[in-house]
Amino acid sequence: MGCCYSSEAEASDQEEETKRLLEPAASPPSKVLNGAEQSYHNLPSARTDEQAMLSSILAKTAINIIDVSAADSQGMEQHEYMDRARQYSTRLAMLSNNLTHWKKLPLLPSLTNQPHQVLASDPVPFADLQQVSRIAAYAFSALSQIRVDAKEELVVQFGIP
Amino acid sequence: WVPSLTAPCPPSMKSPAVVGVLCTDSQGLNLGCRGTLSDEHAGIISVLAQQAAKLSSDPTDTPVVCLESDTGNIMIQKHDTITVAVHKLAS
Numbered sequence: 381m382g383c384c385y386s387s388e389a390e391a392s393d394q395e396e397e398t399k400r401l402l403e404p405a406a407s408p409p410s411k412v413l414n415g416a417e418q419s420y421h422n423l424p425s426a427r428t429d430e431q432a433m434l435s436s437i438l439a440k441t442a443i444n445i446i447d448v449s450a451a452d453s454q455g456m457e458q459h460e461y462m463d464r465a466r467q468y469s470t471r472l473a474m475l476s477n478n479l480t481h482w483k484k485l486p487l488l489p490s491l492t493n494q495p496h497q498v499l500a501s502d503p504v505p506f507a508d509l510q511q512v513s514r515i516a517a518y519a520f521s522a523l524s525q526i527r528v529d530a531k532e533e534l535v536v537q538f539g540i541p
Numbered sequence: 542w543v544p545s546l547t548a549p550c551p552p553s554m555k556s557p558a559v560v561g562v563l564c565t566d567s568q569g570l571n572l573g574c575r576g577t578l579s580d581e582h583a584g585i586i587s588v589l590a591q592q593a594a595k596l597s598s599d600p601t602d603t604p605v606v607c608l609e610s611d612t613g614n615i616m617i618q619k620h621d622t623i624t625v626a627v628h629k630l631a632s
Contacts, residue, residue, distance in 0.1 A: 504605075504607045504609065504614050504616065508614065508616060508627075508629055509605050509607075509616065511556070511627070512605055512616040512617075512618050512625065512627045513605070513618055513620075515562070515625055515627060516618045516619070516620035516623070516624075516625040517620055519564050519620070519623055519625050520620040520621050520622070520623050523564075523572070523622075523623055
């Protein structure tokens with residue numbers, strides 16, 4: 381069935397997962413951080429360590445923040461919207477034609493509608509398990525004792541005068 | 542008494558609740574069977590025992606695979622090269 385999760389797997393997938401879905405715009409969103417940005421660029425080279433730390437924190441936050449409301453999004457008109465919906469549904473229909481074998485998979489049979497009763501029932505008796513082990517050992521020893529019992533010559537000369 | 546492959550079958554069938562016995566090799570070849578278990582079960586019985594053995598990394602730890610139902614159990618155990626299945630009715 382395949383492994384859904386393994387604790388030994390490297391965490392190298394995390395890099396892919398943390399990649400941004402929305403690429404940050406070429407220029408950081410100007411609405412929110414205008415003042416801070418300007419102050420970052422205009423500070424003189426000589427500044428206190430505290431100010432440097434504060435501004436680096438600010439810069440890190442500015443890089444990490446994704447302002448969804450300020451993301452560049454063009455408004456779509458109604459007809460464009462309908463066109464795209466139609467496009468997507470035809471693509472889906474095309475793809476689902478290739479997945480016919482999934483539709484044919486039978487559902488697993490439902491064995492019981494009282495699973496708790498089944499699970500809470502008595503376990504297999506240990507005496508039975510011991511009996512099966514005994515039978516298996518007995519059968520194996522019988523099998524290992526099979527051997528050829530040669531009583532006669534395999535090749536016989538006919539008595540031809 | 543000549544040991545034979547069918548020899549284990551009658552003694553275990555004498556136990557009243559046992560209604561089927563089957564011996565198979567590691568490749569699913571039916572070596573002998575009696576009662577409710579027959580040829581067509583040999584393959585799956587050998588495979589079930591092999592797959593269950595993979596659950597433990599200890600090779601000496603052979604599990605007994607139990608298929609439980611309301612009417613009875615089928616217990617499967619692998620012993621070296623052969624796998625034995627016993628179908629026992631619930632008492």
